[in-house]
Amino acid sequence: MKDANKVIGTPVNRIDGIAKVTGKAPYSMDHPVKNPAYAILFKSTVAAGTIQAIDTAAAEKTQGVIAIITHKNAPKLNVKGGLRGGSLLQSPEIEFFGQHIGIVVAESFEQARYAARLVNVTYEAKEPKVDFDQLAKQARVPKDKEKADLKRGDVQTALSQATYKVEEVYETPIEHHHPMEPHATIAEWNGDRVTLYNSSQIVNGAQAATAATLNLKPEQVRIVSPYIGGGFGSKGGQWANLALAAVAAKHVNRPVKLALTRQQMVNSVGLRQHNRQKVSLAATADGKLTALAHETTTHCAINDEFIEPCGDCSKIMYDTPNSLITYRVVPMNLILPTYTRGPGKSTGSFALESAIDELAYKLKMDPIAFRIKNEPERDPSNGKSWSSRTTVQCLQEGAKAFGWENRKPEPRQNERGNYWIGYGVAAGTYPAHQRPTSALVKLKRIENRVMATVELAAADLGTGTYTILTQTAADALGLPVQDVKVKIGDSDLPPAAGAVGSVGAASYANAVNDACQKIIQELVDKSGKQFYVRPTAAQLMHSEKITDYQTRVDSKPLASSEEYSAHSFNANFAEVAVNKSTGMIRVNRFLAVTGAGTILNPKTARSQIIGGNVWGIGMALSEESVLDPRWGNFVTRSFADYHVPTNLDIGQLDAIFINEKDDHVNTLGVKGIGEVGIVAVAAAVANAVFNATGKRVRELPITPDKLL
Amino acid sequence: MRPFAYTRAKDAASAIKLLTENPNAKFLAGGTNLLDLMKEDVERPNALIDISGLGLSEIKTITTGANQGGISLGGLGKNTEAANHPLVRQQYPLLTQAILAGASGQIRNMATNGGNLLQRTRCPYFYEVSMPCNKRVPGSGCGAREGINRMHAIFGWSEQCVAVFPSDLAVALAALDAVITVRSANGQQRSIPIAEFYRLPGDEPQKDTNLPHGELITAIELPKNRFAEKSYYLKVRDRSSYAFALVSVAAALETEGNTIKQARIALGGVAHKPWRALKAEQMLVGKEATEANFKLAASAEMADAKPLAHNAFKVELGNRSIVLALQMALNGGKV
Numbered sequence A: 001m002k003d004a005n006k007v008i009g010t011p012v013n014r015i016d017g018i019a020k021v022t023g024k025a026p027y028s029m030d031h032p033v034k035n036p037a038y039a040i041l042f043k044s045t046v047a048a049g050t051i052q053a054i055d056t057a058a059a060e061k062t063q064g065v066i067a068i069i070t071h072k073n074a075p076k077l078n079v080k081g082g083l084r085g086g087s088l089l090q091s092p093e094i095e096f097f098g099q100h101i102g103i104v105v106a107e108s109f110e111q112a113r114y115a116a117r118l119v120n121v122t123y124e125a126k127e128p129k130v131d132f133d134q135l136a137k138q139a140r141v142p143k144d145k146e147k148a149d150l151k152r153g154d155v156q157t158a159l160s161q162a163t164y165k166v167e168e169v170y171e172t173p174i175e176h177h178h179p180m181e182p183h184a185t186i187a188e189w190n191g192d193r194v195t196l197y198n199s200s201q202i203v204n205g206a207q208a209a210t211a212a213t214l215n216l217k218p219e220q221v222r223i224v225s226p227y228i229g230g231g232f233g234s235k236g237g238q239w240a241n242l243a244l245a246a247v248a249a250k251h252v253n254r255p256v257k258l259a260l261t262r263q264q265m266v267n268s269v270g271l272r273q274h275n276r277q278k279v280s281l282a283a284t285a286d287g288k289l290t291a292l293a294h295e296t297t298t299h300c301a302i303n304d305e306f307i308e309p310c311g312d313c314s315k316i317m318y319d320t321p322n323s324l325i326t327y328r329v330v331p332m333n334l335i336l337p338t339y340t341r342g343p344g345k346s347t348g349s350f351a352l353e354s355a356i357d358e359l360a361y362k363l364k365m366d367p368i369a370f371r372i373k374n375e376p377e378r379d380p381s382n383g384k385s386w387s388s389r390t391t392v393q394c395l396q397e398g399a400k401a402f403g404w405e406n407r408k409p410e411p412r413q414n415e416r417g418n419y420w421i422g423y424g425v426a427a428g429t430y431p432a433h434q435r436p437t438s439a440l441v442k443l444k445r446i447e448n449r450v451m452a453t454v455e456l457a458a459a460d461l462g463t464g465t466y467t468i469l470t471q472t473a474a475d476a477l478g479l480p481v482q483d484v485k486v487k488i489g490d491s492d493l494p495p496a497a498g499a500v501g502s503v504g505a506a507s508y509a510n511a512v513n514d515a516c517q518k519i520i521q522e523l524v525d526k527s528g529k530q531f532y533v534r535p536t537a538a539q540l541m542h543s544e545k546i547t548d549y550q551t552r553v554d555s556k557p558l559a560s561s562e563e564y565s566a567h568s569f570n571a572n573f574a575e576v577a578v579n580k581s582t583g584m585i586r587v588n589r590f591l592a593v594t595g596a597g598t599i600l601n602p603k604t605a606r607s608q609i610i611g612g613n614v615w616g617i618g619m620a621l622s623e624e625s626v627l628d629p630r631w632g633n634f635v636t637r638s639f640a641d642y643h644v645p646t647n648l649d650i651g652q653l654d655a656i657f658i659n660e661k662d663d664h665v666n667t668l669g670v671k672g673i674g675e676v677g678i679v680a681v682a683a684a685v686a687n688a689v690f691n692a693t694g695k696r697v698r699e700l701p702i703t704p705d706k707l708l
Numbered sequence B: 001m002r003p004f005a006y007t008r009a010k011d012a013a014s015a016i017k018l019l020t021e022n023p024n025a026k027f028l029a030g031g032t033n034l035l036d037l038m039k040e041d042v043e044r045p046n047a048l049i050d051i052s053g054l055g056l057s058e059i060k061t062i063t064t065g066a067n068q069g070g071i072s073l074g075g076l077g078k079n080t081e082a083a084n085h086p087l088v089r090q091q092y093p094l095l096t097q098a099i100l101a102g103a104s105g106q107i108r109n110m111a112t113n114g115g116n117l118l119q120r121t122r123c124p125y126f127y128e129v130s131m132p133c134n135k136r137v138p139g140s141g142c143g144a145r146e147g148i149n150r151m152h153a154i155f156g157w158s159e160q161c162v163a164v165f166p167s168d169l170a171v172a173l174a175a176l177d178a179v180i181t182v183r184s185a186n187g188q189q190r191s192i193p194i195a196e197f198y199r200l201p202g203d204e205p206q207k208d209t210n211l212p213h214g215e216l217i218t219a220i221e222l223p224k225n226r227f228a229e230k231s232y233y234l235k236v237r238d239r240s241s242y243a244f245a246l247v248s249v250a251a252a253l254e255t256e257g258n259t260i261k262q263a264r265i266a267l268g269g270v271a272h273k274p275w276r277a278l279k280a281e282q283m284l285v286g287k288e289a290t291e292a293n294f295k296l297a298a299s300a301e302m303a304d305a306k307p308l309a310h311n312a313f314k315v316e317l318g319n320r321s322i323v324l325a326l327q328m329a330l331n332g333g334k335v
């Protein structure tokens, strides 16, 4: 009976849905400010060298121009303040094509853009380092200690002794996040305090980094970000445009709106790096893995390093006595790579899970049976117990739901008209973490009604934070959802974790739950009464005749959570149809089976998963940012060239959640689903393409030309 | 955007006059291509003459002249209307398929037939003004010749330009021997066969077509034919919709028994203009409509291809696509 009253776990509609579809939800550029000026960034057209001269005379003379800011007149900023990617107008040095080299501020966006075209820049250009194929051999050991070589046993010997092995190189191209809302900021100064309307996945992080960059104290910077039009990692760490908006507003002494154009997005806010991954696997004839090596070569920026952890899945997915994970990296004249949905795991799982499929094929084993045979009892990387692990369940339940028994083990055995049909499977994982988060709960009694407001500097990427926090508070306070209001996305609220790395739901929901439990306890204590049935917030406020009450918690992960290895797990199933003549591929069906602990809201969770699946299908089939290796510019600068999937590319999508209760991971048993939805998607599709055609494509995306 | 003057034309004559008087003026139709290019600073007109209110959108049967019995599409008609008009669907399904294979629903609702024919290349070096491009700035060089040229030409390119023409509509029109009706400053109408409308880049890649500045496309005429039963537009691309062609094929057959009386094949995505596969067509006339003959014809045509560094696949893809499109045409759209 009691559970039937709970709203956690039910498909509550998105609280913010109506505001969004009616255009009432303000995104970064929509906040009303008085008399804004419009700024546009202009960018370098060489990838390496030094600016010799910037002639702004013609631009300054055009109508509406208020100011032009370049490295010559920009204020001194702290380049180590924590904003990513450089580009802060502090020197004439050019490190990548499209580096910001100036700002034009004008009365209108169009005037600013026109004036920016008239700025004449001369460079002393250097030969840029942008040809990854050329440079890969110069790759070095990373500075990042987490990317140090990880060795267990002796992979080389195991490989040399094995009859069944796979040693292949898998390539994933540069990708861009391209959220629907490009990065945009309104900066408004009030004395020595600046408010920045700027969609931010980590509200407090954006505040800290911007303040440090501008040489201000954190409390002098306020970030307002109630809604985020997608981010996928690119709005996690923040980039130069955020500070430059503040600089421009200060310079012209007016609020300034600074938006990036779609074309500018390719070299302003990070990217997913090109990964060259060598995976070596060895197994006994009966399918027991004896070696697993995952060696990644990639690139980073000239003066900064970021490497997505492609070897992470390989660390924990399979039981093997011999294992090796390495990274090598070469600096290039390209913007700093950054976190991109399923960082390392989405791309790394393409390599690992393709190789697993290749080896299963050589062993003539069903790829599901092969995976299950190598299921590790404990986390192989550290020997810890799993908080819970659902890989086998995901594979088995998925196989049943998908009709895996209809798969033909040999390629080119299943045809429908002019199409080869293929089935593919892949398994994946993403770590589950909770991060410190504070939350404030306020109760207010007006006549017969008690209303709650929950406040924290959390972020909603469009994923459902508002909704799940409303549900969490409603349950913990015993209030109907319509009496709970959630306020997030403002650095003036209690500090919270970011909506990154799938920590959002776990961190926020547990903090809100803690705060609500605490407020009930405080009210009970205040009443001095004994309750046999847990009272609701409303009952307590009424019986104690309180009109206003509030409490705050600083919530931390469970002390015991460190003892366990906690991850979400999934298994994905794809059915593809490949045109025999043209090589065009359509994903007819895709099924994601996910074990992610407590599912707070099955509707928003499903949307998260299928959204990740769609991007994973894009990764598999069409998405690629192409660099001109001579000049370092991207030739894919708009959605006409950067091919995200369309409706027609994707057939039926289904998501199943494993009914699991993980008591170790955190109080609510929430593991997070944002990232895992894209993990092992590309591999499932690529494996299906092999099953359809007999062609193993190891270089994404699998465009028609690769299947001819 | 650069500042520009905007005039809403009252009638065709004054629109043409305004354009003729100003070499830097442009007609504005649906704006789906021109405005994008202006925002990117690729096109820099100082005046726009808005012709979208001129009418000229009728679709009707031609009752006199050389193309009697065919149909005429207004130059300012919308792509969506052309694709869905019953006369087009029944008599020229190839055209319907080609139009619907292009762009997106929203764009086709805005895009006009004349504008579609005059859309500019999608070569990325043309689009980014900091790059060399002889089409955009004659004499500046070709960024794609030694650059990223996977999407580029395999037929008819020059050292000055390897761009391809992106229209799907035009490929079907090429196969159907359409005639473009234009009106010039002196008020005269002229008819330009589509084969003479487009050109190869040669030494003047800045010119996409042979249409002089100041002439207005008023209509597109489709001669009567017997292809409606057996035609097919195949578009091979990197995703299933909303992408430009890697290779496209407009194929149409007229058969007697299993013998081919007439064949029309035009290719898109392979050249600076819609590429009529005349060699392949000639090889098919009088032959049996068999896969073997389709293959022979296709390879004869594709033998002349000169691929660039990144697009050799288009030769094999062209071969296969011609064969598939002919099969699809022969079987009324099914394999």
Ligand SMILES: Cc1cc2nc3c(=O)[nH]c(=O)nc-3n(C[C@H](O)[C@H](O)[C@H](O)COP(=O)(O)OP(=O)(O)OC[C@H]3O[C@@H](n4cnc5c(N)ncnc54)[C@H](O)[C@@H]3O)c2cc1C
Residues within 6 Å of the ligand: A640, B026, B027, B028, B029, B030, B031, B032, B033, B034, B035, B036, B051, B075, B076, B079, B101, B102, B103, B104, B107, B110, B111, B112, B113, B114, B115, B116, B117, B118, B119, B166, B167, B168, B169, B215, B216, B217, B218, B242, B243, B244, B245
């Ligand atoms: C993202 C995207 C994807 C697309 N994909 C495809 C595709 O797959 N296939 C495809 O075929 N097309 C595609 N298009 C192109 C689209 O079809 C064209 O933009 C459209 O047809 C242009 O028509 P318009 O009326 O908007 O022309 P405008 O942009 O108004 O004009 C284009 C040019 O034609 C001139 N012009 C227009 N009308 C006349 C006239 N009557 N007489 C003389 N000159 C005239 C103008 O001066 C201008 O130079 C795509 C476009 C976009 C933006």
